[in-house]
Amino acid sequence: MNDAKLAYNIEEAISATGLNRTTIYRAIAADQIETFKIGRRRMVSARALQEFIDRKEAEARRNAA
Numbered sequence: 460m461n462d463a464k465l466a467y468n469i470e471e472a473i474s475a476t477g478l479n480r481t482t483i484y485r486a487i488a489a490d491q492i493e494t495f496k497i498g499r500r501r502m503v504s505a506r507a508l509q510e511f512i513d514r515k516e517a518e519a520r521r522n523a524a
Contacts, residue, residue: 465505472503486511
């Protein structure tokens with residue numbers, strides 16, 4: 460069985476990405492990172508984090524050109 464997590468709470472997303480709290484919350488507020496709630500807990504899927512990072516990498520490549 461794969462040990463990779465499928466979803467993270469906000470603190471785990473911060474730790475997993477190395478981004479700071481402000482950056483994560485700003486990206487969520489700007490709808491750049493999709494989240495969902497389970498009960499009162501806000502979660503971020505691993506896919507949503509990867510898509511956010513992929514977009515930021517592509518943006519950085521475009522700006523460097």
